[in-house]
Amino acid sequence: MRIVVASGKGGTGKTTVATSLALVGGESVRCLDCDVEAPNAALFLHPVLDRRQEVGIPLPRVDTARCTHCGKCAEVCQYHAIAVLGQTTLVFPELCHGCGSCTRLCPEGAISEHLHVTGVLEGGLTADGLEFARGLLQVGEPMAVPIIRELKRWPPRRRPAIEIWDAPPGASCPVVETLRGADFALLVTEPTPFGLHDLKQVVGIARELKIPAGVVVNRDGIGDQAVDAYCADQGLPILLRIPMERRIAEGLARGRSLLETAPDYRPAFQDLLAAIQDRVNAEYAR
């Protein structure tokens, strides 16, 4: 079962929820930090990272001796990452998505591919025995999506019963990539107008990908009732409410997970995990 924890923006407590859920699942879980531009789940899970792999984009390289400047590659590239200008064929690495179309379609076999390293994958076990892995996008590299894709494909040590994928903040391509193939989207929000605005965006993505979703309201009590009303209206179950509590905020600021600071929340997260499992199973039974 693959659960994505997402939120429209940063700072809603998404990682707190994802790591807490992972910790109650223990050894049956693999947790992936898909926020490859600013991964921070490891801060709360303390894994021993002992696996590492470089990943990147297969960039085309043109053999000038074979290229006839026919223009086929430029025609097929929807990203304009390869261009034929007069007697020169240029590749723009910053635009290339590594899709391989140009290589396949070059009639002269003039294009080969080489890996342009844009990030690394790192993985290891936590003290609780749960498997953790994250992707790190190299500074200055524009494309997060290929790293997320590779991270999700990285073979686990053992097949986990539960995958928990901590999505990047926002509602753009990296979030869509993280959600792809998930069985459930757990959406973390705050009961404020901003929270609601961002929630609507991720709900839109989940709906488009036909992924069942549920909501966690974090810092419950700080805002208004609009998130509740929206969820009721949309038939989105609110699966957990975490009240605004000073001790939690202080613990997180010191790099301690929610469950370390407030072990009394453990049953609530166990229930949350069970509720998600029930919903996914019900979905498949339909």
Next chain:
Amino acid sequence: MKLVISIAGDSLQSPFDARFGRAAAFCLVDSDTGSWTAHANPALEAAGGAGVQAAQCVAGLGAQAVVSGAYGPKAYASLSAAGIAMHLAPGNAPRTGADVLAQFKAGELSQAQAATQDGRH
């Protein structure tokens, strides 16, 4: 010689458009005879790589030189590879493609020696 001027309309009398990759159209002018044709910029809707696409369009028109207000790094690299001279008509003063053509003919325009704006992905 065949010259391309970036314009915000569909004729030589249209306003000059200073953005190369994002110009509405390109006016191809024969600087000797004054005859011209207008061509929509295919890169206008491009999410990324507008400079490359616009440069390919200009190269495809058979131009030897281009006049615009600024060139991003990818447009610069592409136009250089195609051997197309890049001229700069600086400033924001409102003027038409024909005005810019006159400036070009009078030798008032300098050539870009490097990309003159940051490209955006």
